[in-house]
Amino acid sequence: MKKALTVYFLLINFYITAQPISRTFELRYFTSDPAANGETDFKGETEWFNTEGRVQFLNEYANFASRYFDNPELDKEIVTEEEIGDLVRKMKPQPGTKIRQTIPLNGWKTYGYKKGQDIQNEKELEFWNNIPGARIINDKLELRNTTIKKEFGPLNWRFKLECKVMVAGNSQVTFKLKGEDKTAVSLALNKEELNTEGSELVIEGDMTQKRFNCYVNGKLIHDFALMTDTTVTAISAFSVSVSGNGFIDDLFLFNHVLQDNANYPYYSQVILDEDFEEKPAIEGWQSVYFDDSHWKKSDLPAVHGGLREKEESFYLRKKQYVGEFERAFLQIETLDPGGEVWINNEVVAVVNNRHPQEIEVTRFLNKNQENLFAVKVNPYKLNFPMPHTPTDHHIGWFLGRTKLELTSKCRIKSVVATTRELGEEAIQAHKVILQYPTRNFFEGSIEINYYPWFPEEGERVASFSREIKVRPRIAHEFHFDIPVPSPGLWSPESPNLYRVETILKDKEGNPVDDFVTTTGIRTVKQANGxxxxxGKAEMLNGAQIMGFRTPIETTSKYNRCAPLETVAEEMLMIKKMNANMLRVHVHAEKDTVDGINDPRYAEFADQMGIYLIWSTAGFIREGEAWNVDFEGYPKFMKQVINHPSIVLWEASNHPNRFKLHDISETHDYIKKIYQTISDADQSRLISPTSFWQHTHYANYDGTLDYQGNSITAVPEYMAALNTRGSQDAYTGYGADWSRLRNAPNDWAASCLAANDKAYFNFEHEESAGQPNWELCKGKPWYLIHSYEWDYDKGSVGRRLTLDEWRASQAWQAFSAWESMKKQMLLGYDGFSWCCLRGGANMGTYQKPLIDNLRHPKLAYYTNKMVFQKTWAASNNVDVVYGPEDEVIPFVHHLGKKKQVDLFVELQTPEGKTIEKKSFENIQLPEGRGIVQLEKFRFKKMKDGVYVIKYELKNSK
Structure with missing residues (x-):
């Protein structure tokens, strides 16, 4: 038995030591030409390739890398519907209270309406009812042995037609798209293709290619097939013929029109949008007796918007039984961009901003009765569109999650929990705000309890109690420090969460109110660079979202309020990339307050172990820095402050007008924004701007301005929580390789040399990678070059054509790896790629790591490669190795102390091994660092492209 156990443990040990810690590769060209000696640029001052040589190199890179990453056709989806659904189901809902009654208000009836729609709708329904053999029944159009036809203006570029279809028995339905008295598309469908409950039919037409896609219930049954008559130049009518008995519903025709604008290459039009339902007016919508039986059902958050719902106010109604209470409050995450709140036919609030709302509704509620809650959300349209904005400016308006809280007269208004110290026990600091709106003091006690909550729930591990006196009327703030023994810390590797229960008791010890939140025990600091x-060195590595997602018809609607499945999808995309950070960077406008404050992202991140850079809805993208919502920013912070995943507050992206004014504007803004945020939270880092070079400050400690003059920065500039960083695109925007070879830039060099604060690259590279065009045939962005196309000239030497999309992805991936590798060598502490997924610029934005349809580009994989905790590579960005050039390997390590072996292998792109080299027993100290290894030269080989593979394993 002992011998068997020994063999077993030997096998386990062998398995552990045999498994690679990491694998990386680099593509290099080897030549006998002495002109290539030294650090050779891909394109730049020391270049060796000519333009066509660079393109050929990129083709070799694409072919090898796509095989290396097990995606040779670059056609795999990174996330599946099953994975998204599984994550949504596994997400643990936030715990509720036991003493106060907290009622989540879900199951609302919703309705969109604008003045005059009822009259217009009557005319449209009359048109369909007057067609012989057609009638509207049960909100569907019934067709019996008849043909309906609808004419419209010519569709001469790209379009999408969709509807629901149902046939009875052996009936058949035929769809035809016509133009110039000819049939361009003809589709006959019967019960073999359609299910009896109704099927969803989608036709995507492309008049430039004279082809179309057809989907039935999401299945592609015609894959970019040639049209029936390819001489048709424009579609101007469609018809539906039914032999027998059939129904159609939800008929929608969406047209796209090409225009000469690189940022907005096409715009969209709603040609037809018919659900065959009546559209009654909304007089008395807030009344208890109003008939809302025709309204739709929805949970919160609920959103309205986009071209299909433009200019409609969004109405919501909810009936809720309410029992006994002393005080009652509505907690609304946001009413965006504003609107009205009614209870029992009385206005309780008119809201004119996006701030979180706490509304006392005590006097409006009827006890022990059903009460009507009614909300109107005002429609919205962009005021200052930015270059990435969709041409549909009707950005969604919505009601965030809402709950009713029934409390005692003396109540707990809020609880903030942060970590003050870590050790054998953690010291948790608590700010508890109590409110007692009477003439006298409230005397009693506060009890605070900690329970493990995620991933597993457990018994109470810490408890604290203290007698208190609550002053009348005012919001009375108390501070308590509580030790938590043997804390389970929150980190991406171990996302431990606690349920924090705060109980208010009266003098007799009877509980009268409670407040429950979840949080994690963790600290955030920057020191020693x-x-x-x-207390352990870390990086923030990931990408940002922008809020633009396809399909185009819902891009605007869901910009600020995405479906829960979309939130899950994006978090999975980050997690699968070896990334540990998401920059929540949703925006659609410039020069004005924008952004989101969606707690769902933080709830996912807490449980998944993902750091968040959080901007709130008080953030601005560009323009004058004073447009930040200074009043709202702390309110948004309070809403999400107990989420440990949020590690950095970002006030603005890149306000860019400081230098139009004197230096006082820089001084005053940095002072005000830092004080605004730090007054509300001292537990996270603060980024007043993610592009410091736009300010007057030109070096790390603010002793020089951008003109080289001596200055004195405000004290807040050097405050402990204030970050350093920028948007350093060494290979982006068409830069040549010389910029990367000569990195860092002056600003970054000053900050890195200080070896004090961390330095983050908040947006980087900004290089474009064309999508796999085969995967988006029939979509409106198919074969459209991005406004970024000219970047190729500076980086590669000429524009890469549409059939060179693989080379385009290779450039993005190759430059990403080489640039991020060098920046890590320089000491950068994190990266946020702009951006994670496609959708901006009407789907033509090509910088994202993932295309519009969930397919990762090669750069996604090279980001994943560089985000490994421990990996090896060469220590420079030499692209072409001359006869005297040597490989100088290094190991980048982040984490616990370990000993590793490095195996370096030179191969042809086809996989033939030329030479091997190994380095044994490499000592990697705990923390973050670089270990340089002995340089070497491979044996002489034929001129050409070769692959250098690096593999790290634990030493035996």
């Missing part, structure tokens, strides 16, 4: 989480 690094970021530290829980």
């Amino acid at each position: 690094h970021l530290y989480i829980n």
Whole structure:
């Protein structure tokens, strides 16, 4: 038995040591030409390739890398519907209270309406009812042995037609798209293709290619097939013929029109949008007796918007039984951009901003009765569109999650929990705000309890109690420090969460109110030039979202309020990339307050172990910095402040007008924004701007301005929580390789040399990678070059054509790896790629790591490769190795102390091994660092492209 156990443990040990810690590769050209000696640029001052040589190199890179990453056709989806659904189901809902009654208000009836729609709708329904053999029944159009036809203006570029279809028995339905008295598309469908409950039919037409796609219930049954008559130049009518008995519903025709604008290459039009339902007016909508039986059902958050619902106010109604209470409050995450709140036919609030709302509704509620809650959300349209904005400016308006809280007269208004110290026990600091709106003091006690909550729930591990006196009327703030023994710390590797229960008791010890939140025990600091989480060196590596997602018809609607499945999808995309950070960077406008404050992202991140850079809805993208919502920013912070995943507050992206004014504007803004945020929270880092070079400050400690003059920065500039960083695109925007070879830039060099604060690259590279065009045939963005196309000239030497999309992805991936590798060598502490997924610029934005349809580009994989904790590579960005050039390997390590072996292998792109080299027993100290290894030269080989593979394993 002992011998068997020994063999077993030997096998386990062998398995552990045999498994690679990491694998990386680099593509290099080897030549006998002495002109290539030294650090050779891909394109730049020391270049060796000519333009066509660079393109050929990129083709070799694409062919090898796509095989290396097990996606040779670059056609795999990174996330599936099953994975998204599984994550949504596994997400643990936030715990509720036991003493106060907290009632989540879900199951609303919703309705969109604008003045005059009822009259217009009557005319449209009359048109359909007057067709012989057609009638509207049960909100569907019934067709019996008849043909309906609808004419419209010519569709001469791209369009989408969709509807629901149902046939009875052996009936058949035929769809035809016509133009110039000819049939361009003809589709006959019967019960073999359609199910009896109704099927969803989608036709995507492309008049430039004279082809179309057809989907039935999401299945592609005609894959970019030639049209029936390819001489048709424009579609001007469609018809539906039914032999027998059939129904159609939800008929929608969406047209796209090409225009000469690189940022907005086409705009969209709603040609037809018919659900065959009546559209009654909304007089008395807030009344208890109003008939809302025709309204739709929805949970919160609920959103309205986009071209299909433009200019409609969004109405919501909810009936809720309410029992006994002393005080009652509506907690509304946001009413965006504003609107009205009614209870029992009385206005309780008119809201004119996006701030979180706490509305006392005590006097409006009827006890022990059913009460009507009614909300109107005002429609919205962009005031200052930015270049990435969709041409549909009707950005969605919505009601965030809402709950009713029934409390005692003396109540707990809020609880903030942060970590003050870590050790054998954690010291948790609490700010508890109590409110007692009477003439006298409230005397009693506060009890605070900690329970493990995620991933597993457990018994109470810490408890604290203290007698208190609550002053009358005012919001009375108390501060308590509580030790938590043997804390389970929150980190991406171990996202431990606690349920924090705060109980208010009266003098006799009877509970009268409680407040429940979840949080994690963790600290965030910057020192010695690094970021530290829980006292250990860390990086923030990931990407940002922008809020633009396809399909085009809902891009605007869901910009600020995405479906829950979309939130899950984006978090999975980050997690699968070896990334540990998401920059929540949703925006659609410039020069004005924008952004989101969606707690769902934080709830996912808490449980998944993902850091968040959080901007709130008080953030601005560009323009004058004073447009930040200074009043709202702390309110948004309070809403999400207990989420440990949020590690950095970002006030603005790149306000860019400081230098139009004197230096006082820089001084005053930095002072005000830092004080605004730090007054509300001292537990996270603060980024007043993610592009410091736009300010007057030109070096790390603010002793020089951008003109080289001596200055004195405000004290807040050097405050402990204030970050350093920028948007350093060494290979982006068409830069040549020389910029990367000569990195860092002056600003970054000053900050890195200080070896004090962490330094983050908040947006980087900004290089474009064309999508796999085969995967988007029939979509409106098919074969459209991005406004970024000219970047190729500076980086590669000429524009890459549409059939060179693989080379385009290779450039994005190759430059990403080489640039991020060098920046890590320089000491950068994190990266946020702009951006994670496609959708901006009407789907033509090509910088994202993932295309519009969930397919990762090669750069997604090279980001994943560089985000490994421990990996090896060469220590420069030499692209072409001359006869005297040597490989100088290094190991980048982040984490616990370990000993590793490095195996370096030179191969042809086809996989033939030329030479091997190994380095044994490499000591990697705990923390973050670079270990340089002995340089070497491979044996002489034929001129050409070769692959250098690096593999790290634990030493035996």
